[in-house]
Amino acid sequence: PESGALIAKELRQNEDRLKAALKGDNWHTHVLQLVGSYVQKGLSDSEIRAFAGGLTLPGYSVEQTLSEIQKMIDGARAKGFAPEEAKPVHFIDSAELWEKEIPPIDWVVERFLPTGLAMLAGPPKVGKSWLAMWFAKEAIMRGHAVLYLGFEDSERRLQGRMRLAFKLKPKEQMITFFAGLDCEPFPRGENALSVFAAQKKATPHLKLIIVDTWEGIRVPSQKDKNYEQSVEELKPVRKWAHENNVALLIVHHTRKPSDNPGSPLDQILGSQGISATIETGLVIKQSIGS
Numbered sequence: 001p002e003s004g005a006l007i008a009k010e011l012r013q014n015e016d017r018l019k020a021a022l023k024g025d026n027w028h029t030h031v032l033q034l035v036g037s038y039v040q041k042g043l044s045d046s047e048i049r050a051f052a053g054g055l056t057l058p059g060y061s062v063e064q065t066l067s068e069i070q071k072m073i074d075g076a077r078a079k080g081f082a083p084e085e086a087k088p089v090h091f092i093d094s095a096e097l098w099e100k101e102i103p104p105i106d107w108v109v110e111r112f113l114p115t116g117l118a119m120l121a122g123p124p125k126v127g128k129s130w131l132a133m134w135f136a137k138e139a140i141m142r143g144h145a146v147l148y149l150g151f152e153d154s155e156r157r158l159q160g161r162m163r164l165a166f167k168l169k170p171k172e173q174m175i176t177f178f179a180g181l182d183c184e185p186f187p188r189g190e191n192a193l194s195v196f197a198a199q200k201k202a203t204p205h206l207k208l209i210i211v212d213t214w215e216g217i218r219v220p221s222q223k224d225k226n227y228e229q230s231v232e233e234l235k236p237v238r239k240w241a242h243e244n245n246v247a248l249l250i251v252h253h254t255r256k257p258s259d260n261p262g263s264p265l266d267q268i269l270g271s272q273g274i275s276a277t278i279e280t281g282l283v284i285k286q287s288i289g290s
Contacts, residue, residue, distance in 0.1 A: 024057055031055055032072050039076040048073055108207050108247040109138045115207075115245050117238040118280035119214075121252045121268045126286050128251050129153070132210050133165045135249065140174045144207030147199055151180035151216030173203060180216060189233075192217040193240045200244050209241075212251040230273030238277060254283060 021030040038048045049066055056065040092100075106115045113135060122128045129150070136146045150158050158177050162170075176199070178186060187195055200206050211217055218233070225233065241248040252274075254267040264283035265275040275281055 018055075021055060022057070027057060028068075031069070035069060035072040036076045036081050039073060039081040045070070045073055106245065108142070108144060109135050112280075112282070113139075113208065113247045113249060114280060115241065115247050116279040117234065117241050117277070118247060118249045118282065119252055119268065119274070119278045120249060120282045120284065121254045122284035123254050123257075123286075126284055128284060129161065129212055130165070131284060132212055132249065132251055133161050136175055136208065136210060137166055139208040139247075140170055143205070145173060145203045145205045146175040146208045146210065147178075147196070147203075147206060148175060148210045148212070149178045149180070149186065149216060150212050151178075151186065152213060153179055154181040155179040157181075176203070186216055188217050189219040190236065193236060196240065196246075196248075197244070200246065207246060209246055209248045210251065211249065214250045214252045225271055225273070227271050227273040227276075230271040231277050234274065234277040238279065250278075254285075 018030075018034070021027045021034075034051070035048060038051075049069055052062050052065040052069055055069070056062050107113065108115060120128055120132060132148070136148055139146050148158075153161075155177075158179055162175075162177075180186065186192065196209060199209075221229075237248060237250075240246075253269045255269050265281050267283055268275050268281070
């Protein structure tokens with residue numbers, strides 16, 4: 001009885017797929033999707049095989065359908081469609097936490113940039129890129145290597161800015177640039193992190209990555225991302241920065257000026273999921289009259 005009720009429930013939830021399959025419309029594709037969803041929900045082989053009679057098309061036997069469904073079940077399980085087992089939750093007792101030796105904050109640029117995910121936001125032409133270049137200079141002076149992605153810059157502009165900011169030629173392999181206006185498109189999303197990983201492997205003392213601006217590695221979207229989407233977009237970047245002990249600084253924009261600007265973090269352009277996920281938020285603005 002329990003299996004019968006379960007089958008009836010699943011049939012109702014997948015009515016459209018079933019109708020299409022029974023009409024002979026891409027039978028294999030629709031049944032494969034059904035089987036994959038049932039494996040993912042944790043149904044047993046026998047429970048899934050119980051659908052065979054209702055999925056058999058005219059001209060075919062139930063045994064033939066059972067054979068096809070079993071192949072689909074085996075393939076889905078081999079690909080890891082089965083639900084993951086819940087991992088044990090790690091708790092720490094207050095006494096243990098009180099006594100635990102936790103290393104101090106690892107500053108890449110003292111008082112400004114610790115390791116982890118940071119964002120520097122400001123209006124256009126206020127000096128974000130100049131400040132980012134100063135951060136690069138400070139990191140190099142402390143013996144750290146820097147990767148600077150200037151997506152809105154040419155090699156000419158990066159050279160001029162570097163010469164003015166650094167005064168002296170930096171040592172080889174201390175800073176590497178990507179000039180977005182003179183290069184092929186840069187990978188985005190998870191692929192961008194793969195590029196970072198390769199650069200970190202080639203330069204173990206890489207400690208600061210500057211992404212100027214954020215749009216250079218974001219996956220394009222037709223609409224503004226909401227809170228959850230912004231969090232999901234930034235979480236892998238934050239995780240990668242911590243796993244590789246790197247300060248990853250994203251240069252971004254602020255909202256248009258308003259009569260009630262709120263706190264500096266409220267001025268960051270986009271969803272509040274951005275300011276909720278970054279760990280260091282820096283907002284730069286022009287002082288009136290300067």
